[in-house]
Amino acid sequence: MSGFIAFYFINHFTLDYKRQYLKNSRSELKIFRERIIEFEDRCYKELKLLASHPVVKNAISLGEKGWTGLSLLEMELGASTIFIMDKTGTIIASSSDSFIGKNLGFRKYFKEAINGKSNIYFGKGITTNRVGAYFARPLTDKTGSISHVLVMKMPFENIIKSGFNALGAIMINRDGGVLLGPVEMVDNTLFDIEPERLDALRKSKIFGNAALTSLKFKRISPELLIDNKGKKYFFITLPIEQGQWFLAQLVPYKKILQKTGSLVAVYFVLLCSFVLLALKYFHNKEWIIQLDKEISLRKRAEGLQYLLTSIIEKGSEGVIITDKNGIIEYTNSAISKITGYSREELPGKNIRLFKSGIHGQDFYVTMGAQLKKGHSWHGRMTNKRKDGTFYEADVTIFPILDETNQKKYVCIQRDVTNEVQLERQLFQAQKMEAIGTLAGGVAHDFNNLLTALQGYAEIGILKLEPDAPVQKYFKQILSVCKKASQLVKQLLIFSRQEVSEKVRLNLNTTIEELFKMLNRLIGENINITLRLSPELPDINADPVNIEQILVNLVVNARDAMPGGGEITIETSVIEIDDEQAQSIPNAQSGKYVRLSIEDTGEGIPRKIVDKIFDPFFTTKGPGKGTGLGLSVVYSIVKQHGGWVNVYSELQKGTVFKIYFPIAQNTHQEPIDKAEETSKDIDGQGRIILFIEDEITVRNIGGEYLRDLNFEVLLAKDIKEAQRIYDEHRKEISVIISDLMLPDGNGFEFIKELKPKCPVIFCTGYINQLDIKTEIKNLGYHFIQKPYSEKDLVAILSTSLQL
Structure with missing residues (x-):
């Protein structure tokens, strides 16, 4: 009888241990799956915000030139790459210019997104061969039709690879192809699959x-596999992504038997002794039944406790338990990741250790009042890490009683720093877009006024005798107009709305032209010294971008010297050989023009030097900096094929060294604009249709043209221009039109009109490079307001070939 009872208990224990072991393994996989779902949800939210970001909209219009903004977003989001595809699946804009022009229309994520469905796709990059999670979302045009697909590839492998290593888990698709897991299993299939299906799987490029060689596993039952060597494995699976992918765990069958075997031996001896004693004193079977129930309940409670502990330990939320006085008694591993403190450092310390000083006393009084009433408190807090940096957290705190009826407090924190930062970036970008729109509007109207003011001053000078006393006042007006025009240009530089192209320029000339404006920026207590190398070679660069680099770095230097100091701007030619290139960060061998900007300021702490080029990183207080200045400098330099290095020492100063490739064929002479605009012309009574809505500009334009012996037909809008053109179609020699008219777009009007005569467009502000390009490609001409009579003479000479 005792032998039967012993056999029953041992067999029952062995089966129960197997079930519990597999149950725990499945629970661990479920927790891991929750981490993946949380990762997916976060990325979907980021992609949704990204789709409405102005940088994405600009990237569509700029094409391959839009990589700068996308690369900043890539760094900020921690993405592998961000790219935009057209309706054919061709990449038109990307954070990495090496992807531009590639067609990935065969990818499943593109096919679903172009049909209106946001989706996630796991797979390897064809170029990088790295595992990633591709999040795809359709983009619509103004009519609501799908025009493009936005894709954000996240380094899925790096984010949760630790889970695969810790659990020994694998990630497989429905055909058994292993995407993540042990090295010997990855890029193979667990089972033999049909040749047609295997060929389709290879062509999909998911792996x-x-x-995709078969590992030759075979199913004995739904949860039991056997390999080609006869070894058995428990096969635990959990579906993800609508059953297209699975998390799986292969548990060796012998592993469980070995663990139960040693325990069974001990258990058998103890059980036999216990049963003999029990049978001696208890002869009713009810006691055995009750004992079995109690053992089952205890095992169930222990299993539940293990599961709850696993959830707390492996969850992404930080958990802290304190006594009634706030002394920390327990923390989970997530708190260490969030705060930087090890788990050994925190017990015994007060939870006030995390206080940032951002919240006032009233904040904590309100929280304490809630907790004293026995209620929970939930809110967002700014806390401090071990390294002194701040993080944003959604926090829940509630009181509990332990087994001795002592009050404890549980604090659960979720780090939302990235989400808050992304929201702030979106707000900042929208604010900058609004400022840019405002600046564009101001530029258009202001340049119209300057055109009229400058024109009337020029006419005044021509109408008066050369020695008239008021001549000097008209000349002063022209001088002020020129300065005002430069001011508008600087306004557009600051708001990043100026559209210009790379041209051949001399860095010394640009610095000298900007010198006065830089002096006004820095104040009287700071001195700027120029050390410009003579005979400096030209570079191919965007003049507006170069000015922006100078302004950003000089303003940065000024802010580092609140008590005054020295700024030195230096240019030089440097040749870097292969050996030197290895010792200079980011350098490449070749000949370069080097721009150095040095200050005698406070210097940059070594621990943040590597972060200063990160977008939105700033050490300035709220409202004193956007954190974009240096990241814009870095992106511009990178776009120009150069690099930037920074050297800094606390209390001694900082120097930024920027390297630009020298322009090819530097012996060519630059175009002499003054000579080009110096000749006069005779209109010989030719008829010009002049379309301009601003009456002062319209009148001064008419004055200019009549002085040049042209007959002028004036129109204030498209409707009037159409009527005049219909009446004088054959007589009109030139059309001059503003781009922005009250009843439509001047450029679109001319395109529909298709005149045979030359066309000159003018505007006070243009913010799209492609319009300038299209004007040029159609054989038309362009002049920027405010323009002088000499500018008008030059453009008319070119268009009429006089």
Whole structure:
């Protein structure tokens, strides 16, 4: 009888241990799956915000030139790459210019997104051969039709690879192809699959260019596999992504038997002794039944406790338990990741250790009042890490009683720093877009006024005798107009709305032209010294971008010297050989023009030097900096094929060294604009249709043209221009039109009109490079307001070939 009872208990224990072991393994996989779902949800939210970001809209219009903004977003989001595809699946804009022009229309994520469905796709990059999670979302045009697909590739492998290593888990698709897991299993299939299906799987490139060799596993039952060597494995699976992918765990069958075997031996001896004693004193079977129930309940409670502990330990939320006085008694591993403190450092310390000083006393009084009433408190807090940096957290705190009826407090924190930062970036970008729109509007109207003011001053000078006393006043007006025009240009530089192209320029000339404006920026207590190398070679650069680099770095230097100091701007030619290139960060061998900007300020702490080029990183207080200045400098320099290095020492100063490639064929002479605009012309009574809505500009334009012996037909809008053109179609020699008219777009009007005569467009502000390009491609001409009579003479000479 005792032998039967012992056999029953041992067999019952062995089966129960197997079930519990597999149950715990499945629970661990479920927790891991929750981490993946949380990762997916976060990325979907980021993609949704990204789709409405102005940088994405600009990237569509700029094409391959839009990589700068996308690369900043890539760094900020921690993405592998961000790219935009047209309706054919061709990449038109990307944070990495090497992807531009590639067609990935065969990818499943593109096919679903172009049909209106946001989706996630796991797979390997064809170029990089790295595992990633591709999040795709359709983009619509003004009519609501799908025009493009936005894709954000996240380094899925790096984010949760630790989970695969810790659990020994694998990630497989429905065909058994292993995407993540042990090295010996990755890029193979667990089972033999049909040749047609295997060929389709290879062509899909989900696994890159892998051959997908079978590992020869066979199913004995739904949860039991056997390999080609006869070894058995428990096969635990959980579906993800609508059953297209699975998390799986292969648990060796012998592993469980070995663990139960040693325990069974001990258990058998103890159980036999216990049963003999029990049978001696208890002869009713009810006691055995009750004992079995109690053992089952205890095991169930222990299993539940293990599961809850696993959830707390492996969850992404930080958990802290304190006594009634706020002394920390327990923390989970997530708190260490969030705060930087090790788990050994925190017990015994007060939870006030995390106080940032951002919240006032009233904040904590309100929280304490809630907790004293026995209620929970939930809110967002700014806390401090071990390294002194701040993080944003959604926090829940509630009181509990322990087993001895002592009050404890549980604090659960979720780090939302990235989400808050993304929201702030979106707000900042929208604010900058609004400022840019305002600046564009101001530029258009202001340049119209300057055109009229400058024109009337020029006419006044021509109408008066050369020695008239008021001549000097008209000349002063022209001088002020020129300065005002430069001021508008600087306004557009600051708001990043100026559209210009790379041209051949001399860095010394640009610095000298900007010198006065830089002096006004820095104040009287700071001195700027120029050390410009003579005979400096030209570079190919965007003049507006170069000015922006100078302004950003000089303003940065000024802010580092609140008590005054020295700024030195230096240019030089430097040749870097292969050996030197290895010792200079980011350098490449070749000949370069080097721009150095040095200050005698406070210097940059070594621990943040590597972060200063990160977008939105700033050490300035709220409202004193956007954190974009240096990241814009870095992106511009990178776009120009150069690099930037920074050297700094606390209390001694900082120097930024920027390297630009020298322009090819530097012996060519630059175009002499003054000579080009110096000749006069005779209109010989030719008829010009002049379309301009601003009456003062319209009148001064008419004055200019009549002085040049042209007959002028004036129109204030498209409707009037159409009527005049219909009446004088054959007589009109030139059309001069503003781009922005009250009843439509001047450029679109001319395109529909298709005149045979030359066309000159003018505007006070243009913010799209492609319009300038299209004007040029159609054989038309362009002049920027405010323009002088000499500018008008030059453009008319070119268009009429006089």
